Amino acid sequence: MKGVAVTGMGIISAIGRNIEETQNSLQNNKDGISFPEILPTIHKSLPVGEIKLSNREISELLDLPADHACTRSSLLAMLAINELLEKSIWPEFPKDTGFISGTSIGGIDKTEEHFFDFKDSPEYRKYIQAQHPGYTTEKIAEYFGLGGTVTTISTACSSAANAIMMGAQLIESGKLKRVIVGGSDCLTKFTLNGFNSLKILSQKKGRPFDQDRDGLNLGEAAAYLLLEAEDCLAGKSILGRVSGFGNANDAFHQTASSEDGEGAFQAISKALKKAGLSPVEIDYINAHGTGTSNNDLSESMALKRIFEDTLPAFSSTKAFSGHTLGAAGAVEAVFSLLSINNNEIYPNLNFKNAMVETNLEPVIAIQENDIRTVLSNSFGFGGNCTSLIFQKHG
Amino acid sequence: MKQLFIRNSVLIRNSKVLKNGQLLMQEPEDLQLSKFLKNIYKERKLKYPKFFKMDRLSKLGYLGAEILTNGQIEDENTALFFANSASSLQTDEAYAESMEEFPSPSLFVYTLPNILLGEISIRHRLNSENIFFVFQDFDAGLFVDYVSTLFSQGKTENALCGWVNLHNNDYDVFLWEIALSGGIDFNEEELKKLYLPTHE
Numbered sequence: 001m002k003g004v005a006v007t008g009m010g011i012i013s014a015i016g017r018n019i020e021e022t023q024n025s026l027q028n029n030k031d032g033i034s035f036p037e038i039l040p041t042i043h044k045s046l047p048v049g050e051i052k053l054s055n056r057e058i059s060e061l062l063d064l065p066a067d068h069a070c071t072r073s074s075l076l077a078m079l080a081i082n083e084l085l086e087k088s089i090w091p092e093f094p095k096d097t098g099f100i101s102g103t104s105i106g107g108i109d110k111t112e113e114h115f116f117d118f119k120d121s122p123e124y125r126k127y128i129q130a131q132h133p134g135y136t137t138e139k140i141a142e143y144f145g146l147g148g149t150v151t152t153i154s155t156a157c158s159s160a161a162n163a164i165m166m167g168a169q170l171i172e173s174g175k176l177k178r179v180i181v182g183g184s185d186c187l188t189k190f191t192l193n194g195f196n197s198l199k200i201l202s203q204k205k206g207r208p209f210d211q212d213r214d215g216l217n218l219g220e221a222a223a224y225l226l227l228e229a230e231d232c233l234a235g236k237s238i239l240g241r242v243s244g245f246g247n248a249n250d251a252f253h254q255t256a257s258s259e260d261g262e263g264a265f266q267a268i269s270k271a272l273k274k275a276g277l278s279p280v281e282i283d284y285i286n287a288h289g290t291g292t293s294n295n296d297l298s299e300s301m302a303l304k305r306i307f308e309d310t311l312p313a314f315s316s317t318k319a320f321s322g323h324t325l326g327a328a329g330a331v332e333a334v335f336s337l338l339s340i341n342n343n344e345i346y347p348n349l350n351f352k353n354a355m356v357e358t359n360l361e362p363v364i365a366i367q368e369n370d371i372r373t374v375l376s377n378s379f380g381f382g383g384n385c386t387s388l389i390f391q392k393h394g
Numbered sequence: 395m396k397q398l399f400i401r402n403s404v405l406i407r408n409s410k411v412l413k414n415g416q417l418l419m420q421e422p423e424d425l426q427l428s429k430f431l432k433n434i435y436k437e438r439k440l441k442y443p444k445f446f447k448m449d450r451l452s453k454l455g456y457l458g459a460e461i462l463t464n465g466q467i468e469d470e471n472t473a474l475f476f477a478n479s480a481s482s483l484q485t486d487e488a489y490a491e492s493m494e495e496f497p498s499p500s501l502f503v504y505t506l507p508n509i510l511l512g513e514i515s516i517r518h519r520l521n522s523e524n525i526f527f528v529f530q531d532f533d534a535g536l537f538v539d540y541v542s543t544l545f546s547q548g549k550t551e552n553a554l555c556g557w558v559n560l561h562n563n564d565y566d567v568f569l570w571e572i573a574l575s576g577g578i579d580f581n582e583e584e585l586k587k588l589y590l591p592t593h594e
Contacts, residue, residue, distance in 0.1 A: 104506075111490075132481075134528075154528075155508050193493050194502035249524055251515035254503045266521050382508035383515055384524075 003241030003391060004168040007228045010083030011334045012076055013221035013321045014049035018083050023338055026346040027366060031320045033205045033217050039187045046201055048187055049219025049322025051076065069126045071107035072186035074139040076222035081144060081180060084224055098149035098176045099141050100167050102159030102183030104326030106133030108190045149176060154326065156380030159183050161329025161388055165245040167227045177232050182224030182330035191325065192218055198255065206291035207350040208316035209300070209362050216290040219322020223330035240340045244277065244389030246270025255381045256294050261302025263385035264377060268306050271375065271387040279307045281373055284345050286332045288377040289316020290323050299377065300358040313369070315348035315362040329378035329386065336374040336390045344368050396545055398572050398580040403588050404462045406454060406567035413461055415591065427563045431457065442517065449485045449504035452513045455558045458569040459514050467518040473550040474511050474524035475541055480561035481528050482507045510558060523549055532557050534585040541572055
């Protein structure tokens with residue numbers, strides 16, 4: 001059994017503030033889709049996957065000083081990584097722990113909040129640098145005292161999946177023994193208005209892979225995994241392995257996916273090859289499945305091309321959490337590892353009718369099965385397609 | 395480690411276009427960037443209507459790649475390795491301004507630097523390795539390390555590299571090809587010389 005071991009995880013999203021709450025929501029069909037209450041937007045009727053904690057409340061939970069300059073994405077990440085740390089064997093992370101964080105939004109929330117104050121109020125100018133995504137990662141690293149390899153990946157909706165892939169590569173190559181990988185993104189006016197301007201936000205709860213799907217719900221989340229090298233594992237429980245990964249460019253359109261899903265097809269093919277698996281060995285696919293007309297068709301075409309007549313059970317879990325952009329790959333990595341550890345598949349909510357073009361039916365009610373191998377897809381703007389494969393340990 | 399070579403290079407800077415050190419085009423210094431870009435497109439007799447939909451960062455990258463490769467990338471496995479310091483900030487700002495009235499979808503789609511990689515991949519049908527770094531300054535060492543690693547791992551036999559920076563309409567474009575043969579030795583010193591020639 002080859003691959004990089006996952007020995008810890010932590011998550012916060014609209015369906016739970018830790019692993020237990022998340023698992024409970026997934027097992028009981030409890031989605032986290034609501035109307036925005038924390039995000040100061042005029043679009044009060046657009047459903048979102050919002051975490052109902054203000055920045056002030058999170059700061060209190062984290063016991064941060066009143067004058068901290070953390071972005072919302074960094075606050076969410078601190079909660080998720082705190083969970084990871086609390087469940088580990090350490091009081092604090094060892095010094096040689098690397099940190100790779102994916103984000104699409106970085107600190108745009110702070111620019112939105114304070115842009116008009118910069119000129120006249122010097123006390124807000126500390127937020128000017130927050131726009132850069134690396135700032136959010138540095139704040140998280142500072143909070144946990146992570147001083148080694150620290151880097152940020154921003155490739156839109158595949159950011160966290162790419163962070164996991166990069167972490168796995170650093171461990172495989174022996175550059176790192178231990179690395180925290182994942183991603184964090186919060187809701188902002190920038191993205192809500194942007195996706196709305198592209199007319200790909202649903203006015204209702206998202207319905208991935210349904211014939212009548214009409215768009216996605218944006219969400220916010222932070223999720224992180226601890227990856228460790230073989231020689232660090234003594235006595236630790238292993239949640240699973242990252243055994244395959246692949247990335248390819250779809251080379252079709254700035255934001256839309258190609259009709260035949262070429263980028264997805266190549267990313268999945270590379271991941272299977274890396275893991276040394278044939279398609280029939282995949283037990284479950286956690287699809288990208290945003291719920292937009294374009295993605296779900298393109299992804300279905302790619303799946304049909306890879307798996308032909310033996311498509312394994314698949315579902316998109318974005319109807320639970322919303323599409324959490326740069327965090328999605330890590331959120332779904334956590335869901336995939338829960339599937340492996342609990343031997344259950346979490347359903348594709350709100351699905352009624354299969355698409356006429358492909359006639360694919362996702363899993364729509366929780367299903368118990370021996371789950372040894374999960375494929376998880378994340379595709380981002382710019383044609384950046386990434387697939388990861390998680391496998392059961394032993 | 396395999397010996398690698400810089401095959402061709404392009405600079406777009408100060409209203410000038412240079413290829414392999416030779417001046418291809420020179421426009422008045424005070425010419426607006428949008429006009430300069432359009433003039434390059436016309437002068438090079440390009441026919442790619444998608445150009446007109448691109449943001450300026452992507453236009454700079456697209457034009458640089460066209461001039462560098464004469465519009466043809468033969469190896470479909472050519473890796474793309476790009477970087478800049480201002481990310482997509484100019485378009486981010488333009489989109490944020492549009493939010494005051496009506497958020498512009500055509501601007502929103504360009505609020506990521508990896509859209510530039512997408513545009514070049516679309517133009518040349520590349521599903522290959524690609525990455526876009528955001529650095530403080532042009533970092534020749536990182537280009538050399540990263541690209542050499544890609545080659546030594548056997549992931550590619552050709553690479554198209556670029557520094558495409560744009561902020562407040564100040565632009566700085568430097569593109570070059572890396573291959574297993576022909577041209578100048580690929581190392582930090584040579585790359586710095588090409589990026590900042592001491593004579594013009």
